[in-house]
Amino acid sequence: MSHERISPPTQLGSPRRIKAVFFDFMGTCLDWHSSAVSALPRTISEVARSKLALDWRREFFDELHARSGQGLAPEDIDITHRRTLLRILGREPYREYSHHFQGADGSARLTYDNEGYNSPSVESAVASWYRMSAWPDVLPALTALKTELGVELFVLANGTTRLQLDLVRSSGLAGTFDMLFSSELLGVYKPEPEAYAKALRLVQVQPDQAVMVAAHAYDLRAARNFGMNTIYVSRWTDDVGENMDDIRRENNAFLSEGGMLGLVDAIKALG
Structure with missing residues (x-):
């Protein structure tokens, strides 16, 4: 696997309005x-x-x-x-x-x-x-993003496609996402830049028109370096070794400590 830096695609004059929201899955959306x-x-x-x-x-x-x-x-x-x-x-x-x-x-x-x-x-x-429940705030937040903003929703997570298919069913989130992107499907793990690049190319969305939502600081650091907007969701089960003060200083567009409550307003503010 090549480790050369992959530059984000550019498109002169492209609107900055958010078109797509990518979610990490286990931990961020699901109570593993x-x-x-x-x-x-x-x-x-x-x-x-x-x-x-x-x-x-x-x-x-x-x-x-x-x-x-x-x-x-x-x-x-x-x-x-x-x-x-x-x-x-x-x-x-x-x-x-x-x-x-x-x-x-x-x-x-x-x-x-x-x-x-x-x-x-x-x-x-x-x-x-392969069997998990969604955090209580997740389905209302995803539904609101669809109905109020009309954005496309994607899973972008490490793992297999079979795992993701089983998890959306067991968690009650089947039909919520427009596409499931696994590291198996993309052929690369996050946080390699190629993971974000491939997903964005496939849905034909520019980095600044996309948001990465995750409970993992490493994920957001990589997405932000690639030009994506980032929203950190604090979950007690994840990032146990991370310093929350450091995460606050890392220029995430918003730091959500109430799960996904307020996610719609946070994304509206991005444009």
């Missing part, structure tokens, strides 16, 4: 944490499951950024999730929890909690990423 925690063994305390889920997510991002930095093509997200979960379970303090998962140690042993529920497998934990 609840889904992941519910799929982890109930023989582990809820507090420990929550921390395990958060650390699994961070490990996933570290892996993704490492692959992107090495110029590697996107891989099936299930493979990445499986590998990172097993890696986490091989470390302290989670090593003691590995036997709670069927297959984590190569055994077929079943374990049960006090209520008689058998422990899930690593595979069922990986599969949980």
